[in-house]
Amino acid sequence: MEALLIILFPFTAFLLVGLFGRRLGDLTSAIIAVLGSALSFLFSIPALLKALNSPFSVKLYDFISLGSYTLTLGLYFDPLSAITTSLVCLVSTMIFIYSIGYMENLFGQWTYKFYAYLSFFLFSMLLIVLSDNLLGMFFGWEGVGLASYLLIGYFHQQKYATNSALEAFVMNRIGDWLFLFGIFSIFYLFGNLNLLDIFSKVKEIDPNLLGLAVLLLFGGAVGKSGQVPLHTWLPNAMAGPTPVSALLHSSTMVAAGVYMVARLYPVFESAPQGLKVVALIGGLTALFASLAATSHTDIKKIIAFSTMSQLGLMFLALGIGDKNSAMFHLTTHAFFKALLFLSAGSIIHAFHHHARDIYGVGGLKKNMPITYATFFVGALALAGIFPFAGFWSKDLIIASSYEADFGLGVFVSFVSFLTAYYIFREGFVMFYGPERHKGHFEEEPHEAPSVMLVPMVVLAIGSTVVGFFEGWYMTALKDHKEMHLNIAISSVVIALLGIGLAYLVFVKRVLDPEKLYQSLKPVHTTFKEQFFTERLYHKGLARGYMDLSRGLFLVGDRFLIDGFINLLNFLYFRVVKFLWIKLDIYTVDLFVNGVAKFSFRFGRRASLIQTGLLNNYVAFLLFGLVVLLGIIIYFMG
Amino acid sequence: MKIEVAYILISIFLFLSGLFGVIIRKNLITLLVSTELMLNGVNLGLVSMDKMVGGVEGQVFALFMLTVAAAEVAVGLGLVVAIFRLRGYEGSSEITQLRD
Numbered sequence: 031m032e033a034l035l036i037i038l039f040p041f042t043a044f045l046l047v048g049l050f051g052r053r054l055g056d057l058t059s060a061i062i063a064v065l066g067s068a069l070s071f072l073f074s075i076p077a078l079l080k081a082l083n084s085p086f087s088v089k090l091y092d093f094i095s096l097g098s099y100t101l102t103l104g105l106y107f108d109p110l111s112a113i114t115t116s117l118v119c120l121v122s123t124m125i126f127i128y129s130i131g132y133m134e135n136l137f138g139q140w141t142y143k144f145y146a147y148l149s150f151f152l153f154s155m156l157l158i159v160l161s162d163n164l165l166g167m168f169f170g171w172e173g174v175g176l177a178s179y180l181l182i183g184y185f186h187q188q189k190y191a192t193n194s195a196l197e198a199f200v201m202n203r204i205g206d207w208l209f210l211f212g213i214f215s216i217f218y219l220f221g222n223l224n225l226l227d228i229f230s231k232v233k234e235i236d237p238n239l240l241g242l243a244v245l246l247l248f249g250g251a252v253g254k255s256g257q258v259p260l261h262t263w264l265p266n267a268m269a270g271p272t273p274v275s276a277l278l279h280s281s282t283m284v285a286a287g288v289y290m291v292a293r294l295y296p297v298f299e300s301a302p303q304g305l306k307v308v309a310l311i312g313g314l315t316a317l318f319a320s321l322a323a324t325s326h327t328d329i330k331k332i333i334a335f336s337t338m339s340q341l342g343l344m345f346l347a348l349g350i351g352d353k354n355s356a357m358f359h360l361t362t363h364a365f366f367k368a369l370l371f372l373s374a375g376s377i378i379h380a381f382h383h384h385a386r387d388i389y390g391v392g393g394l395k396k397n398m399p400i401t402y403a404t405f406f407v408g409a410l411a412l413a414g415i416f417p418f419a420g421f422w423s424k425d426l427i428i429a430s431s432y433e434a435d436f437g438l439g440v441f442v443s444f445v446s447f448l449t450a451y452y453i454f455r456e457g458f459v460m461f462y463g464p465e466r467h468k469g470h471f472e473e474e475p476h477e478a479p480s481v482m483l484v485p486m487v488v489l490a491i492g493s494t495v496v497g498f499f500e501g502w503y504m505t506a507l508k509d510h511k512e513m514h515l516n517i518a519i520s521s522v523v524i525a526l527l528g529i530g531l532a533y534l535v536f537v538k539r540v541l542d543p544e545k546l547y548q549s550l551k552p553v554h555t556t557f558k559e560q561f562f563t564e565r566l567y568h569k570g571l572a573r574g575y576m577d578l579s580r581g582l583f584l585v586g587d588r589f590l591i592d593g594f595i596n597l598l599n600f601l602y603f604r605v606v607k608f609l610w611i612k613l614d615i616y617t618v619d620l621f622v623n624g625v626a627k628f629s630f631r632f633g634r635r636a637s638l639i640q641t642g643l644l645n646n647y648v649a650f651l652l653f654g655l656v657v658l659l660g661i662i663i664y665f666m667g
Numbered sequence: 668m669k670i671e672v673a674y675i676l677i678s679i680f681l682f683l684s685g686l687f688g689v690i691i692r693k694n695l696i697t698l699l700v701s702t703e704l705m706l707n708g709v710n711l712g713l714v715s716m717d718k719m720v721g722g723v724e725g726q727v728f729a730l731f732m733l734t735v736a737a738a739e740v741a742v743g744l745g746l747v748v749a750i751f752r753l754r755g756y757e758g759s760s761e762i763t764q765l766r767d
Contacts (some may be wrong), residue, residue, distance in 0.1 A: 640766055641763065642762075642763030642764065643759065643760060643763060644698070644762065644767025645689070645690050645692075645693070645759060645760075645761045647685070648689050648690050649690045651688060652690070
């Protein structure tokens with residue numbers, strides 16, 4: 031039952047901070063969030079050790095009965111989910127600690143909300159990872175979407191941030207829609223949502239129908255992991271605070287897509303046509319995002335594109351049937367991507383959150399030596415240089431793709447060449463060269479406080495050593511791969527070539543970058559604008575949709591509905607006015623006034639017989655008596 | 668034509684002449700006299716009817732009416748004298764206070 035605590039700690043932290051954060055204060059809230067995450071990590075280790083021996087499930091309760099089938103919510107621990115849980119908790123803990131330093135200048139401005147969201151983010155991700163059924167996974171999936179929306183738009187005074195948050199939410203919604211229908215189709219095909227039951231029955235289902243379900247599920251992964259064509263939210267999500275970017279890109283949000291495909295891999299495996307689509311989308315995104323990263327100049331967006339590209343590689347590996355390499359790359363990637371983001375955040379922090387462009391800073395090597403070191407550890411790991419983490423995992427993917435197809439191998443090698451080039455381009459521009467920030471900023475950039483540096487160093491150590499766990503990881507997932515020495519050497523050489531190119535251009539200036547920029551401007555713009563997809567979405571689809579809505583509003587609402595209503599209004603007034611004149615004035619009023627006038631006049635006349643003369647009264651008496659007697663005689667006689 | 672019918676006709680004549688006297692004449696004393704004329708016309712009618720049908724109730728009633736008429740004349744004359752003394756009126760056209 032202590033396995034349940036893993037998921038409850040972040041949730042408790044979320045509730046505590048969310049409900050009482052204002053009274054607790056921002057620093058206490060931060061510490062509670064860190065504790066929730068760290069305790070989850072501690073409790074995930076015994077669960078991991080237990081799961082390595084034998085996978086086990088924790089049943090929580092019967093959630094809902096669907097016809098003959100009762101859906102039981104529960105957690106499932108096997109090596110895949112247990113290792114991912116530990117990884118997510120460890121990286122999140124580091125990022126949470128880092129965020130104390132990063133957000134310090136905002137303390138006192140309701141920053142506890144930030145920590146509540148972070149804890150909720152972690153909780154949702156753990157729910158995705160550990161859930162033993164698709165519905166539980168979907169809960170986490172939506173929770174992650176919500177938390178990312180709240181965190182990307184955390185600086186909600188800025189229009190840009192709220193727009194980015196909205197974009198992320200809408201893009202994810204498209205993916206979630208597909209994912210939901212994937213779950214429906216899985217339930218339709220299997221009559222079950224429990225993962226283990228699905229895996230045991232997967233061979234009995236028609237692969238064509240399964241292919242459709244798999245494509246729908248993959249649609250969800252595309253949205254969540256920022257793959258083409260639902261990718262534009264990912265670079266724009268950089269509007270959030272840097273710890274959020276780090277969390278989003280390393281362990282929580284985008285990893286969910288890859289993890290989901292890996293989790294449901296038996297299902298995907300049984301639908302080979304679906305896997306081809308996964309590979310195609312992955313490969314496309316890998317190339318697309320690396321090209322965009324080579325030309326972008328935003329500190330964080332370059333790293334964001336790099337994430338897209340690495341996730342594309344993971345999907346490619348999943349698509350060609352190498353699930354374990356993909357998951358191992360996800361693990362190592364979490365370390366060095368978090369590290370890169372935290373280092374970038376350290377630079378942004380040094381400039382008091384005003385630095386955005388890599389050409390706005392320069393020569394930071396002497397001011398920020400530790401950040402310099404950690405950034406380059408991350409960059410080396412990303413580029414795949416021995417012995418850093420990326421080398422081991424990326425090498426597996428490269429080897430698998432060469433096994434699958436030689437052309438595919440060349441393609442992946444080219445992507446890793448680009449990867450090495452763009453990340454070192456960013457590093458060289460920021461840490462070498464002239465101090466471009468001179469004159470724009472009054473203070474000298476300073477090294478970050480130790481509360482930020484310690485997580486960075488821990489992650490740097492992780493990025494260095496985690497690759498050596500490859501053998502252990504593969505044994506845990508019951509897989510074994512031979513190292514291909516020639517592929518390993520060639521991929522390191524390719525990465526070194528990329529680094530060398532970046533070095534020559536941006537440090538030695540053998541080719542002048544500005545002249546190069548001028549001559550390659552159209553290509554540069556194309557890459558930077560992500561082949562104009564973002565512009566197409568924003569200007570074409572979004573604005574087209576807005577224009578369509580506005581047009582429909584004018585035609586449908588203003589013209590048809592309002593016109594109809596106004597016509598009714600007009601007619602009603604006409605009819606009512608007619609009735610008023612005819613009925614009220616000419617009939618009722620005339621009658622009432624007539625009665626009044628008649629009574630008035632008649633009274634005037636009638637009062638004249640009231641003379642007061644005794645003789646008259648006697649005459650009336652006589653008249654009355656005669657009439658009465660006449661009546662009596664007439665009727666009685 | 669029986670003699671009783673002549674009595675009835677005389678009584679109707681007496682009653683009507685009293686009634687017209689009340690309607691037409693203005694002098695208060697004349698009014699009182701006319702009222703007496705009406706009463707006696709009715710008395711004559713009652714007694715004549717008794718004679719015709721051979722009963723006695725009409726004659727008893729006539730006796731009552733004589734008594735009432737005597738009392739009425741006493742009160743009426745008293746009122747007329749009082750009004751004359753108080754206001755100086757002697758004609759009914761001057762007494763129109765009933766209207767107010």
